[in-house]
Amino acid sequence: MKIKIYKCLLVGFFVAILGACQSTPTHDDSLYLELGGESGITKIIDIFIYEIGQTEETLHHFEDTDIDRFREKQIEHICTLSGGPCTYTGDEMRPVHQGMNISESGFNAITNAMIRALNTAGVSIGARNRLLAIIAAMREEVIYR
Amino acid sequence: MLNRLQKLLFLLISCQLIFISSEVTAGGKLIGSAGATQVEGSGGGGLVPWATLSGYATRDEMSASAFFSAVSVDDFRMSSYGAAYTYYDRIEVSFTHHDFNSDDKTTALAQNIVGFKVRLFGDLIFTSWPQVAFGAQYKHANNTNAIRALGAKDDHGVDYYLAATKAWLDGPFHRNFVLNTTLRYSKANQLGLQGFGGDKQNGYRGLIEASAGIFITRYWMVGAEYRQKSDQLSAVKEDDWKDVFVSFFPNKKAALSFAFVDLGRIGGKGTQKGAYLSLQLTY
Numbered sequence: 001m002k003i004k005i006y007k008c009l010l011v012g013f014f015v016a017i018l019g020a021c022q023s024t025p026t027h028d029d030s031l032y033l034e035l036g037g038e039s040g041i042t043k044i045i046d047i048f049i050y051e052i053g054q055t056e057e058t059l060h061h062f063e064d065t066d067i068d069r070f071r072e073k074q075i076e077h078i079c080t081l082s083g084g085p086c087t088y089t090g091d092e093m094r095p096v097h098q099g100m101n102i103s104e105s106g107f108n109a110i111t112n113a114m115i116r117a118l119n120t121a122g123v124s125i126g127a128r129n130r131l132l133a134i135i136a137a138m139r140e141e142v143i144y145r
Numbered sequence: 146m147l148n149r150l151q152k153l154l155f156l157l158i159s160c161q162l163i164f165i166s167s168e169v170t171a172g173g174k175l176i177g178s179a180g181a182t183q184v185e186g187s188g189g190g191g192l193v194p195w196a197t198l199s200g201y202a203t204r205d206e207m208s209a210s211a212f213f214s215a216v217s218v219d220d221f222r223m224s225s226y227g228a229a230y231t232y233y234d235r236i237e238v239s240f241t242h243h244d245f246n247s248d249d250k251t252t253a254l255a256q257n258i259v260g261f262k263v264r265l266f267g268d269l270i271f272t273s274w275p276q277v278a279f280g281a282q283y284k285h286a287n288n289t290n291a292i293r294a295l296g297a298k299d300d301h302g303v304d305y306y307l308a309a310t311k312a313w314l315d316g317p318f319h320r321n322f323v324l325n326t327t328l329r330y331s332k333a334n335q336l337g338l339q340g341f342g343g344d345k346q347n348g349y350r351g352l353i354e355a356s357a358g359i360f361i362t363r364y365w366m367v368g369a370e371y372r373q374k375s376d377q378l379s380a381v382k383e384d385d386w387k388d389v390f391v392s393f394f395p396n397k398k399a400a401l402s403f404a405f406v407d408l409g410r411i412g413g414k415g416t417q418k419g420a421y422l423s424l425q426l427t428y
Contacts, residue, residue: 104203104234105173112175115363125362126319133315139271 032084034127038075041084044121045074051113058109061100081134093141100145107143111135173203177321177360177394178269178312181402182212182425185282185336186227186241187260189308191390191404191421192372193354195325196278196310197269198237198262199229200427201397207232210427218408218419221247229260237262237280245338252412254338256286267309269323275311282306284337296378297340298347304331306354321360323368329354334378335411343377350375358392366392374409384409388421400425 035041049071052062062070073090080088090096114135118128180197183189188199191214200208211228227241239260246253262280269276285301286292292300308327316322329352332341342348352375358368372386390404404421411417 103173103205105205108173108175108203119363129315129319129321133313136271136314 027083029083029085031127031130032079032082035078035082035123035131036121037084038079040121040123041075041078041082044117044123045071045078047120048074048114048117051116052110055109055113058102058106061102061106078131082131093138094145097142097145102143102145104143107139173206174201174397175270176201176363176397177366179210179397179400179427181392181400181423182210182214182227182229182239184214184216184225184421185258185260185284185304186212186225186229186239187262187280187282188229188231188237188239189327190325190356190358190368190370191388191402191423192370192386192406193325193327193356194262194280194282194306194308195327195356196264196267196276196308198231198234198264198278199239199425200231202231202234204234206234208427210425212423212425214402214421214423216406216408216419216421218406218411218417220249220414221245221252221411221417227258235264243336243338247412252291254286254288254291256284256337258285258337259283269310269312270314275309275324277307277309280306280308284333284341286337286340292340295334295339295380296344297334298342299332300340302332302337302341304329304333304337306330316359318359323356323358323366325356327354328352331375332377334375334381335383339378339381339383339412343379345379346375346377358390364394366390366394368392370404381413382410384416390421398427400427 035044049067076086077088077090079086179199179201180188180195181190182199183194184192187194188197189195199210202208208231213226216223223243223245225241225243227239229237229239231237241258243256245255260280260282262278264276264278267274267276282304289300306327306329308325310323310325312321312323314321330349331352332349334340334343352373354372356368356370358366360366369389374383374385376383386406386408388404388406390402392400392402394400402423406419406421408417
C-alpha cells in the first residue's frame with residue numbers, strides 16, 4: 001500500500017514535470033506584444049527612418065538605399081527578432097553590410113536613432129532594453145565589414 | 146622637478162581638451178557607457194577605477210574630459226580636480242590633484258596623481274566577456290614631514306590595478322546593469338595622502354574593490370561600491386570604504402554623481418560619513 005502511494009507520487013511528479021515542460025511556451029512573443037505588435041513596430045520603424053535622416057554622420061551609408069524596401073524589411077526583421085508572427089525575408093546581416101565599413105561610432109549612431117524611435121513611440125524601458133540587447137548581439141556582423 | 150612635470154602634463158591635457166581636432170572628436174559610444182571619474186582621476190565609478198576609459202571615444206576617436214569632486218565627511222573634507230585624455234578606446238592618461246583638510250584646520254594634506262590605463266581586451270557592452278584593463282597611478286604627496294611623522298616610509302608610490310567591468314543591456318528587471326571588480330596592488334595610506342608603507346606593515350598588498358550599478362532609466366544610474374584599504378600605520382587606523390551613489394548622465398558631455406560615503410576611521414578620528422559630489426565634463 002505504502003509503495004503504491006510512493007509510485008503514485010512519483011508518477012504524479014513526472015506528469016507534473018512533463019506538464020510544466022509542455023506549458024512552457026516554446027515561442028515567446030511577449031516582446032513583440034510589448035512593442036505594440038504589427039502597428040507598434042510599423043510606427044517605431046517610421047520614426048526610426050526619420051531619425052536616421054536626422055543623423056548626418058551615417059547618412060552616406062543610405063545613399064543608395066531603396067527606402068520602401070528598407071522600411072518593409074526592417075518591420076519584418078524587428079517583428080521576427082521580437083518573436084512576432086513574421087518571417088524575415090531580407091538579406092543576412094554580414095553580407096548586406098559588406099564593404100560599407102561601418103564604424104563602431106556609426107553603429108552606435110544608428111543604435112541611438114533606434115533608441116530615440118523607441119522612446120518617441122512610447123515603448124517601455126524594459127522592452128526597449130530587451131530589443132537593444134538583441135540588436136547589440138548583431139554588432140560584430142555589422143561593423144568594419 | 147616631478148611636480149613641474151605633472152603640471153606640464155596637466156597643461157598639455159587641458160590644451161588638448163580645448164584644441165582637440167574636430168575630425169577625431171569624441172563621442173561615438175553609447176550614453177552612460179563612459180562611466181564617471183573616480184576619486185583618483187581614472188575612469189570609473191566614484192571610489193573604484195573601472196576597466197572603462199574616460200570619455201566616449203571609440204577605436205577611431207579620442208576624447209578629453211575634466212572633473213571636479215568634493216567629499217565632506219564628519220571631520221574632514223577633500224576636493225579633487227583633474228583631467229583625462231583617452232586615445233582610441235585603448236589608453237587613458239590622467240592627472241589629478243587632491244586637497245585634504247580637517248575641519249579644525251590642524252591637518253592640510255595634498256597630493257598629485259598621474260594615472261595611466263590600458264584596455265587589454267573586451268568591450269563593456271558588446272562582448273560576452275568583460276572589458277579588462279590594467280592601470281597604474283603614480284602618486285606624490287606634498288607634506289613629506291607630516292607623512293613621515295605618522296610612520297609612513299615614503300611620500301610617493303605607485304598603485305597598480307587590474308579591473309574587469311561588464312554591462313548587460315537587458316539585465317535584472319530588463320534594466321542596463323553593470324558590475325565591476327578591481328584588484329589593486331598598493332602601498333598607499335588613505336589614497337597616498339598619508340604616504341606609502343608604514344610601521345605596522347610595509348609592502349605591497351592586494352586589495353579588492355567592487356562596484357554594482359543599474360540604470361533605472363536611460364539617464365539615471367544607482368549603485369554601490371566597496372573598496373578595501375590597507376592599514377599600515379599604528380598611529381592612525383584605516384578602514385575599508387563604502388558608498389551608495391546616484392549618477393545622472395543628461396547627455397554625453399556631462400556626468401553628475403552624488404554619493405553617501407562611509408570612509409571609516411581617518412586621522413585618529415571616529416567613523417567618517419558624509420556626502421560626495423562629482424562633476425565630469427567630456428569633449
